[in-house]
Amino acid sequence: MFKIRDVVIDPPLVLAPVAGHTDSLFRQAIKSLGGCGLVVSELVSTEGMTRNPGNADHLTHFEEMERPISIQIFGRDPVRMAESARMVEAMGADIIDINVGCPVKKVVRQGGGSNLLRDLPLLEKIFKAVRAATAKPLTVKIRSGWDRNTINAIEVLKLAEASGVEALTIHGRARCDMFSGRSDWSIIARVKRHARIPIIGNGDVLAPQDADRMFRETGVDGVMLGRGVLTNPWLIRQCWDYLNGTEVKQASLSDRAEFMTAFLRKVNDRLPPPVALGKMKKLGGCLSKGFPGSAHLRARLHSSSTADELFMALEEHFAGQLGAHGRRP
Ligand SMILES: Cc1cc2nc3c(=O)[nH]c(=O)nc-3n(C[C@H](O)[C@H](O)[C@H](O)COP(=O)(O)O)c2cc1C
Incomplete structure (x- = not known):
């Protein structure tokens, strides 16, 4: 374990923020499988949040069982970032995280996310404004740099600490x-060597052995997992079992x-029909992904035009497969 202040x-082991995937329902499902010490919300726009309060409620909503929970904000305006931090604190988040890594054009064009890696004076203003606005623990999630010639993670670390x-x-x-390509763990190790604050390593942890290797090779305090969990929700639990030397159950x-049926039923119950179908x-x-006949199931899910059709596809697929392969005792 490690601590972010108290x-x-x-x-x-941390569930990464993955926009469009790691909403409250998904985070609850992952927490209930065990092994996960921290969850982070999807990124929330501070422009949207401060201009239209309430519009981001679906992104900032969380349940008590998710704690500790970090809510991640992004933007470029220190005043709006600070105001959003106050709003997030009032919502009861345990930690406020600033996104300085998102590479997508929509976010970068607005000056937020990884764009801040090439504007450190602005980043410093944002850090200071948000720090002054909230008493909650404050964290940041970064990429190693803007491009190969400007890897500046250690500079950003020092700025963050200060x-x-x-x-x-x-x-x-x-x-x-x-x-x-691959996440460069050597830069993660270098950042850890220079850090006074806890460092969480991220990128390409897709199997329990990867988590173990990231801890050993980089010395990080925590490991964050994203895409691997989307296809294998048990991954964080499996990493924890592996790290403890206990049997890793597939x-x-x-x-x-x-898991799929119960989870998608919840998604269907919580969201309005057209949104629910797309999300499911x-x-x-x-x-x-990654089990017998899964490509066929995926095709059937994608061609479903109603929720009933989608659940029928799931039921028929698994009934057929489990009939053919037998249930595990
Ligand atoms: C579809 C998608 C959405 C993402 N959304 C966010 C986000 O909202 N905030 C963030 O900090 N990172 C986001 N990320 C990056 C992940 O948190 C993580 O840093 C990245 O996927 C590398 O870790 P992994 O190899 O374990 O997936 C996103 C990644 C993907 C693929």
């Missing part, structure tokens, strides 16, 4: 990498059937 992160930021997550890709087909296809598409 917030205990135990186990030291501004009262209390932990830093680093994804070892630069903005120019988007999601190609999810059986019936575990997957149960997206989440179901990720969850239906």
Whole structure:
């Protein structure tokens, strides 16, 4: 375990913020499988939040069982960032996280996310404004730099520390990498060596052995996992079991059937029908990877035109597969 000021992160494994995926329902599902010491909300626009209070409620909503929870904000205007931090504090978040890593054009064009890696004077203003606005623990999530010639993670770390930021997550890709190539864990190790605050490492932890290797090779305090969890919700639990030397259980087909059906039912119950169907296809598409006949199931989910059709596809698929392969005792 490690601490971000008084917030205990135990186990030291963190569910990454993944926009469009890691909403409250998904985070609850992951927490209930065990092994996850901290969850982070999807990124929330401070422009949107401060101009139209209430519009971001679906992004900032969380349940008590998710705690400790960090809410992540992004933007470029120190005043709006500070105002948003006050709003997030009032919502009861345990930690406020600033996004300085998002590479997508929409965010970068507005001057936020990874764009701040190439405007450190503005980043410093943001850190200081947000720090002054909230008494809550403050963290930042960064990429290693804007491009290969401007890897500045250590400079950003020093700026963060001097501004009262209390932990830093680093994804070892630069903005120019988007999601190609590999996360460079050597820069994560270098940041950790220079840090006085806790460091969370991120990028390409797709198996329990990867988490173990990231801890050993970089010395980080915590490991954050994103895409691997979208296709294997048990991944964080499996990492924790592996780190503890206990048996790592693979999810059986019936575990997957149960998880997918129960989780997608909740999504369907909570959202208005057209939104629910789209979201179920997206989440179901990720969850239906890597098991017998999963490509066929994915195609059926995607071609469903109603929720009933989608659940029928799930039921028929798993009934057929489990009939053919037998249920695990
Ligand atoms: C579709 C998608 C959405 C993401 N949304 C966010 C986000 O809202 N905030 C953030 O800090 N990172 C976001 N990320 C980056 C992840 O948190 C993480 O840093 C990245 O995926 C690398 O970790 P991984 O290899 O474990 O997935 C997103 C990544 C993806 C693929």
